[in-house]
Amino acid sequence: MKHFFLPFEKTKGFSYSTDSIERLSEYEKYQLSFHPERPKYLDYLTVFDNVEECLSNDLHGSCLIQTHRAELRRNGKVWPVMLIGQQSGPTSDFGELTRIMQDQSEVRKWNHGMPTPAAYAKAVDAIAIAEREGRTVITVIDTAGADPTEESETGGIAWKIGRCMQALAEATVPTISVIINRGCSGGAIALTGCDAVLAMEYSTYLVISPEACSSILFRTRDKANLAAEISQITSKEGMKNGIVDELIPEPAGPAHRFKNEALESFREVMGRWIEAFGKAPAESLQQRRIERWQKIGQWETTTEEHIRTYEKKVSFFIDKPKKNLFISRHKRCRNDDKRHVVDPVLYSKLLADNFVCATCGHRYVRLSARDYIELILDENSFTEHQETRYIVDRDILNFPEYADKLHEDRVKNGMTTALITGDGAIDGKDVVLCATSFGFLGGSFCMSTGEKVWRAAKIAIENRRPLIIQAAGGGARMHEGCSSMVSIPKIHLALSLVEQAGLPVITIVTDPTLGGVAIGFGSRGIRIFEHNASNIGFSGKRVIEQYTGKKTSKDFQTTGWLQSKGFVDMVAHPLELKDRIAGIIDNHSFRQDT
Numbered sequence: 001m002k003h004f005f006l007p008f009e010k011t012k013g014f015s016y017s018t019d020s021i022e023r024l025s026e027y028e029k030y031q032l033s034f035h036p037e038r039p040k041y042l043d044y045l046t047v048f049d050n051v052e053e054c055l056s057n058d059l060h061g062s063c064l065i066q067t068h069r070a071e072l073r074r075n076g077k078v079w080p081v082m083l084i085g086q087q088s089g090p091t092s093d094f095g096e097l098t099r100i101m102q103d104q105s106e107v108r109k110w111n112h113g114m115p116t117p118a119a120y121a122k123a124v125d126a127i128a129i130a131e132r133e134g135r136t137v138i139t140v141i142d143t144a145g146a147d148p149t150e151e152s153e154t155g156g157i158a159w160k161i162g163r164c165m166q167a168l169a170e171a172t173v174p175t176i177s178v179i180i181n182r183g184c185s186g187g188a189i190a191l192t193g194c195d196a197v198l199a200m201e202y203s204t205y206l207v208i209s210p211e212a213c214s215s216i217l218f219r220t221r222d223k224a225n226l227a228a229e230i231s232q233i234t235s236k237e238g239m240k241n242g243i244v245d246e247l248i249p250e251p252a253g254p255a256h257r258f259k260n261e262a263l264e265s266f267r268e269v270m271g272r273w274i275e276a277f278g279k280a281p282a283e284s285l286q287q288r289r290i291e292r293w294q295k296i297g298q299w300e301t302t303t304e305e306h307i308r309t310y311e312k313k314v315s316f317f318i319d320k321p322k323k324n325l326f327i328s329r330h331k332r333c334r335n336d337d338k339r340h341v342v343d344p345v346l347y348s349k350l351l352a353d354n355f356v357c358a359t360c361g362h363r364y365v366r367l368s369a370r371d372y373i374e375l376i377l378d379e380n381s382f383t384e385h386q387e388t389r390y391i392v393d394r395d396i397l398n399f400p401e402y403a404d405k406l407h408e409d410r411v412k413n414g415m416t417t418a419l420i421t422g423d424g425a426i427d428g429k430d431v432v433l434c435a436t437s438f439g440f441l442g443g444s445f446c447m448s449t450g451e452k453v454w455r456a457a458k459i460a461i462e463n464r465r466p467l468i469i470q471a472a473g474g475g476a477r478m479h480e481g482c483s484s485m486v487s488i489p490k491i492h493l494a495l496s497l498v499e500q501a502g503l504p505v506i507t508i509v510t511d512p513t514l515g516g517v518a519i520g521f522g523s524r525g526i527r528i529f530e531h532n533a534s535n536i537g538f539s540g541k542r543v544i545e546q547y548t549g550k551k552t553s554k555d556f557q558t559t560g561w562l563q564s565k566g567f568v569d570m571v572a573h574p575l576e577l578k579d580r581i582a583g584i585i586d587n588h589s590f591r592q593d594t
Helices: 018-022 026-033 041-047 094-100 104-113 117-133 150-154 157-170 185-189 210-218 221-231 235-240 259-279 282-293 347-352 369-376 402-413 447-463 482-500 515-519 541-548 559-564 574-587
Strands: 049-054 065-074 077-086 136-143 175-184 196-200 204-206 246-248 299-301 391-393 419-426 429-436 467-473 505-513 526-530
Touching: 026 175, 026 204, 026 210, 026 221, 041 065, 041 077, 041 136, 041 259, 065 117, 065 259, 077 117, 077 259, 117 136, 117 157, 136 185, 136 259, 150 157, 150 541, 157 185, 157 482, 157 515, 175 185, 175 259, 185 482, 185 515, 196 235, 196 259, 204 235, 210 221, 235 246, 246 259, 282 482, 299 447, 369 419, 369 429, 369 467, 369 505, 369 574, 391 447, 419 447, 419 574, 429 447, 429 574, 447 467, 447 482, 467 515, 482 505, 482 515, 505 574, 526 559, 526 574
Parallel strands: 077 136, 136 175, 175 196, 175 204, 196 246, 429 467, 467 505, 505 526
Antiparallel strands: 049 065, 065 077, 299 391, 419 429
16 A cells, blocks of 8 residues: 655654654644545544435535535434535545546646635535534534635635634534644634534644745745744644644544544544533523633733823824825836826825725725724714723734734834724714724734624623624734634624624725635625725735736725625725714614613
């Protein structure tokens, strides 16, 4: 039988023992987690009885998530389940894999292990079937990430991933996730927002690949091992950081060499969890779900005295010139003929275009959280929540330069974190508002954001107020590792609770709204896309172009482009936001206590 060996497996003295694996570098542990011979989702089907495939289709990338009805027998009882598994390749048999992947049609079919919108749509449908049939949902995680192509952006992959997390947050049956190999980025978090998250002993759970992290942090991919070490990506570290509930032992050694033992261990632990959930009262499911997710995340608290050392209003809104009708053009403007354009810009035209250059598409400014507060709320009506004011980001990984960056951005933005929450009014009607400053570490989604939105949602429910969220950010914050990403399902549950209370959730999608921000609150509620916004979707334009080696299409990921694809129901200029939101509130049938 043909086998694949990683370099360290050929090293003299390596024995697959616990001690041998502990001596591996962090990057070698990462390589081990997606060894091509580790059992894949379809291998784990042998643990279950009466397995029946459902929802199969031939859409591109759909095979990367497969769904099966099944049963698990334990202690004389049969537990019906819905299996939703990420199958990262055709087989774990390396000889067979080598043969299959010589066929280019098979290479395209398996899409480098990255699920597409069709795959996530299948998962949502499977959750619905599980609810109708009273089956416990089990999601099996094994992915390098979701598909980073224009084709998938055209298919609305950000919104499909967001819908997966919403479906799990609202599921009326228990949900269990298990990371069997590598669970990376939004491709994994789409299906790990469950009532319990388990992980095989030698799996990894990460927000960004070590190579990409190294490239961003050190401007080279050659320090991937250091990036892996800093980011704490092993399942054991996930357990330590409170984002994994239990490790499934690989008792004899890594699953790619001791498959039967690993599968039997999986059967035992999974069976115990299914049985425990099955015996619990169904009416307590949501409360137990709330109790689990409100514990997710870590943060520090600060003092009023410290906040006052940097707190100030920061505005990037360009006001009308007092002496003339024009402002200076940005220095790098070039027209379609690549000619340098230097003439000044008519202010009224620039304002109408939402501060985007009509000649080259350059954005002059991205507005601050305080700008949006002033644009949306009645004058002087905003009061920051005391419940969130003192929350600050925690450097749980001792990530290089993170503490310094946090200090610099607090001073630069006059805010404690990237997101601020508070009470306010729109045309005299009370609302809860969450606003984001892109200038604060790119508005990246982090643990403090998750906790602040959670608390803001609770305040909205308690006071019967609409919840408004202004979305901006480039993704989940790598400085906090996977813990930042795991806070995304937390806010999905929070927003679902607001909606279930009969209150409107209104999301303003601004430039940029990508990655973790897009699949989080960017995908929820009644969405208003800002006029002339761009960089809206899952994978950023630069990432897509680097991956595919092709330029993206004209106006890609702009509000207009998204509107042409059918993803935009409502568009508003920043100056129109207040009136548009007021109209939504007036038309929404909810009771507001006075």
